[in-house]
Amino acid sequence: MKKMKAQNVKGTQDYLPNDEMVRKEITKVLEDTFVQYGCKPLETPILNYTEILASKYGGGAEILEEMYTLSDRGGRELALRYDLTIPFAKVVAMNPGIRMPFKRYEIGKVFRDGPVKTGRFREFTQCDVDMVGVESKIAEAELMKMALDAFNKLGLNVIIQFNNRKLLTGMLEFFETDNKWINKVVLILDKLEKTGLEAVLAELTELGLQASTIKLIEQFLIESNNKSYSYFEQASQKNIIVKQGIEELKELEMYLEYLDLKEQCVFNPFLARGLEIYTGTIYEIFLADQSIKSSIGSGGRYDNAIGGLMGTEESFSTVGISFGLDVIYSAITASNNIFTKNTYVDFYIIPLNTKKESLLLACYLRRKGYNVELELGNKKIGKALDKANKEKIRTVIIIGEDEVKNNQFKIKDMASGEERYEEFMFKS
Numbered sequence: 001m002k003k004m005k006a007q008n009v010k011g012t013q014d015y016l017p018n019d020e021m022v023r024k025e026i027t028k029v030l031e032d033t034f035v036q037y038g039c040k041p042l043e044t045p046i047l048n049y050t051e052i053l054a055s056k057y058g059g060g061a062e063i064l065e066e067m068y069t070l071s072d073r074g075g076r077e078l079a080l081r082y083d084l085t086i087p088f089a090k091v092v093a094m095n096p097g098i099r100m101p102f103k104r105y106e107i108g109k110v111f112r113d114g115p116v117k118t119g120r121f122r123e124f125t126q127c128d129v130d131m132v133g134v135e136s137k138i139a140e141a142e143l144m145k146m147a148l149d150a151f152n153k154l155g156l157n158v159i160i161q162f163n164n165r166k167l168l169t170g171m172l173e174f175f176e177t178d179n180k181w182i183n184k185v186v187l188i189l190d191k192l193e194k195t196g197l198e199a200v201l202a203e204l205t206e207l208g209l210q211a212s213t214i215k216l217i218e219q220f221l222i223e224s225n226n227k228s229y230s231y232f233e234q235a236s237q238k239n240i241i242v243k244q245g246i247e248e249l250k251e252l253e254m255y256l257e258y259l260d261l262k263e264q265c266v267f268n269p270f271l272a273r274g275l276e277i278y279t280g281t282i283y284e285i286f287l288a289d290q291s292i293k294s295s296i297g298s299g300g301r302y303d304n305a306i307g308g309l310m311g312t313e314e315s316f317s318t319v320g321i322s323f324g325l326d327v328i329y330s331a332i333t334a335s336n337n338i339f340t341k342n343t344y345v346d347f348y349i350i351p352l353n354t355k356k357e358s359l360l361l362a363c364y365l366r367r368k369g370y371n372v373e374l375e376l377g378n379k380k381i382g383k384a385l386d387k388a389n390k391e392k393i394r395t396v397i398i399i400g401e402d403e404v405k406n407n408q409f410k411i412k413d414m415a416s417g418e419e420r421y422e423e424f425m426f427k428s
Contacts, residue, residue: 011122
């Protein structure tokens with residue numbers, strides 16, 4: 001018989017207890033923040049019908065190329081979800097009685113069969129908040145503030161870049177970009193910070209755009225005052241979409257300024273968020289120190305998805321934000337953050353020929369709400385204390401035969417070395 005090799009599928013990984021404890025702490029902070037902002041929990045299936053995830057209201061061609069597909073015994077075409085956004089839109093489409101505004105959060109695994117590299121896996125966890133039924137840009141402002149609150153609790157300093165797809169799309173129309181190429185051009189512009197100006201211009205030329213259009217786009221990219229709304233004034237007079245984009249950006253900035261968030265929330269006219277689903281505001285979250293170049297969160301407004309899945313083409317005001325647990329975990333572990341020093345154990349009990357008595361005390365402390373680990377491996381006192389030090393367990397309880405006779409147990413503080421005794425009535 002051929003010997004089996006134990007290995008993970010490419011693009012997946014195991015998280016051993018020390019790592020998973022950090023991830024659980026991150027998840028708890030995020031979930032507590034979501035709840036603090038009035039979001040309700042939701043869980044959606046990993047398996048979906050392919051036609052739903054592959055609709056034009058989904059992730060767009062680039063993501064669909066990475067979608068895992070399969071079929072069931074009945075021959076139905078299925079797919080693993082590649083994000084949590086379309087499953088959310090599906091839930092609202094299937095439940096028209098949901099009271100609006102509806103705010104939900106979901107934390108779950110998603111799957112993409114894309115290239116594997118540092119920080120990018122094929123199975124990963126997203127932490128999403130979405131709300132439907134709020135047309136005002138106060139919705140985006142609240143989500144951006146929520147994100148800043150969450151990252152502050154996690155000890156990470158971040159910057160949120162924001163833009164509006166209407167502004168970007170309208171400017172491309174103003175530059176006389178052929179309509180059939182606008183979404184493709186948006187995808188190319190989304191690579192500006194990664195690949196640089198020359199690479200972007202080369203791709204636009206390869207696409208076959210008119211030379212005059214490419215020249216106007218180049219001027220837009222290099223213009224010194226292109227981050228001022230006054231730069232777009234001429235275009236807004238001739239293109240209604242540019243005008244709408246500017247109005248929506250100004251409304252959002254009004255809220256951000258009132259909340260004193262302008263230093264952490266920065267307008268970037270070239271931010272594109274390549275996904276075709278977005279219809280208005282878009283934003284991406286970056287570490288302020290750039291220790292990780294890729295975004296650690298992103299989102300935006302997508303008003304057409306729910307109506308599209310319902311088949312009515314009705315517009316539903318919908319906006320969301322998504323946090324990548326894996327990249328946040330990488331940022332926290334690299335920064336020697338406090339979360340890497342936490343342990344779930346309040347007390348580590350070491351029995352010295354007192355197994356049943358130690359088990360009794362462990363049960364008592366657990367009923368009191370403490371997290372207790374009972375040494376079950378017959379370690380001698382020296383090795384048990386060594387384990388406590390290595391696993392950063394602060395408090396150890398030692399129970400020997402003398403302690404049982406005297407109805408007490410010894411508590412040792414591993415940081416200070418101090419010891420004290422407490423009373424406990426062991427069974428005779």
